[in-house]
Amino acid sequence: MAQRPPAKEGMSIDEIDTPALVVDLDIYERNLDKMATMVKNAKKKLRPHAKMHKSPAVALDQIKRGAVGVCCQKISEAEIMVEGGIDDVLITNEIVSTAKLARVAKLAKIAKIGICVDDAGATRALNHACAIEDAHVRVLIEIDVGGHRCGVTSAEEALELAKLIKSLSHLHFGGLQAYHGSAQHKRTVQERSDAVSGAAKIIRKTKDILKSSNIDCDIVTGGGTGTFLHDINYSEWDELQCGSYAFMDADYAKNKLNDDQFGTGFEHAFFIRTVIMSVCQPEIVVADAGLKAIASDSGNPTIVGHEGLTYRMTSDEHGCITVSGKERFTLGEKLMLITGHCDPTINLYDWIVGVRNGIVEKIWPVSARGALS
């Protein structure tokens, strides 16, 4: 049920059908290179989050530059990444249903699969599913480092869970999942720095208590695009999970940087292309990207070249721009928008159109679009 691609290779950017998801390949590759270099210099591993792009083609570009594999949030995403040629996937999330755990076990027979747990019963159920398939999975304990979502809330619970994992036949204790989701979007450097420092303290305490029971952590994994410049300076994390850096979005661009961090940020590579379809109102023009083309959870998109104007997704298939007399758009004019939140927006599309120097160079399928299970 994939929709037809909005462009063909070799087309000019003006010929791309709308609404379309367009990536500037030069900027995208600069973002990938910059991250790969910084992570390599810090002697850490990079495991980018594929929930952002949902495309094995992008994941392979990241692995080509040194990434050790990818992260996924769902078993269905992981299956699609493995099918697309990625042989090392960490599911950075808990999975509870028997049917899904059976899929995890089956996938672990053909690729290197890691998964997170935060509950003893669910850990036993995972082992049971793996035993049925005689599959072995790497299991990371998710610890709550300040996000207050999933993850055990004390070092003692982590120790109990680690002992349980080590006692079970088909599970390998792989370390800690330590991701601070809510820290990613804190606006000031100080707030992000404090959140990361607090998370690091929790990791240290957890590693210490494990160590005192002679349990080593292979890997502590976490971090994100928002906190990356802090995460990278802490020895507590071995592996970073940044995702949005490759494409970027308007929300991450709102994070302030210090002067000494200037030039370390990532650039917008990702745009929604939309067309003006109605100009009847004196002060409003209407474009063809609405709530089904742009996720609305992180606010309105920015209009490239018209940053002072507001683009509102007023209904399913309409976006309205309030214009003044001097700033006017013409019917059929095409605009590029920077969306508030890249992840759920990409999940609305079947195709990513890669453009270089105004020409369509690549069309990637968003293979894991709608991979909810």
Place this chain on the structure above:
Amino acid sequence: MAQRPPAKEGMSIDEIDTPALVVDLDIYERNLDKMATMVKNAKKKLRPHAKMHKSPAVALDQIKRGAVGVCCQKISEAEIMVEGGIDDVLITNEIVSTAKLARVAKLAKIAKIGICVDDAGATRALNHACAIEDAHVRVLIEIDVGGHRCGVTSAEEALELAKLIKSLSHLHFGGLQAYHGSAQHKRTVQERSDAVSGAAKIIRKTKDILKSSNIDCDIVTGGGTGTFLHDINYSEWDELQCGSYAFMDADYAKNKLNDDQFGTGFEHAFFIRTVIMSVCQPEIVVADAGLKAIASDSGNPTIVGHEGLTYRMTSDEHGCITVSGKERFTLGEKLMLITGHCDPTINLYDWIVGVRNGIVEKIWPVSARGALS
């Protein structure tokens, strides 16, 4: 790139994989029957909006009960409806690109296609595209009846456009598109009544000026689930375009009804099924439906049976419920959510699971999911 269905026919509701879009077939059929009866009694036509369900199977259920065809917002949706067996589709929207207009013309060769215009240049471009294919389309002039989005803003402009349509070789003037989008979600009966009355006045004025130039309107079409109980009482509309009535959502349920309208409302037939996947926090439990499973534009969903609690889509694949000591959920427990806005939520799924008496009876593909162009 469709994802695998979350259920099989004959399964019990408990076996449905999560997150999943579930429709209670008894309630759904009651909604369809109720609307069909009310529209028939009012001697009007019903052309339900397929942008809501995006499923030819649902459209055929509506047509079986007397609907004259469906509405779509995009040419890609219309193509999928025609492919799914619907032979009368009205695109209730403006289309401006040459490539898309060519598709409209091609579709008009194999089905009865209507489309809206609000601009003379776009009308000529449509005629040109139709002439190339020697196709004929029914063209409705969209008039702004208070929504201030698309549509001509005066009766005089409508007259000019009607004259133009009538002068062009491959266009047939089909009447007026008169939909008041922003009136649908006004909360009080009085506000909706006033909005519909204002819209009717604009229709009358437009029809009068057309009449004075000997131009008849075949059809005035518009109305929606929110204003339906008012629309149906006005002779100005010949055809009603309600969509959400079939499934309903939490936002439409917030519209207040008068005592004398009691029993005329539609019931929630449509739910998101989600599972509790983490219970580590003392006051928060986490479920597996986040921003990629539930559209967030019309607020948080309601939790069936726990209406006092709030379900927040805190991230892409997580929803958090803050619980008190007495109201607790267990790991693996499944919940049913009523989403704020059904249309963009359905657009996130590949399948609708139809359930009756706790058993999966039908699995409909959301064939026009992602049909953005």
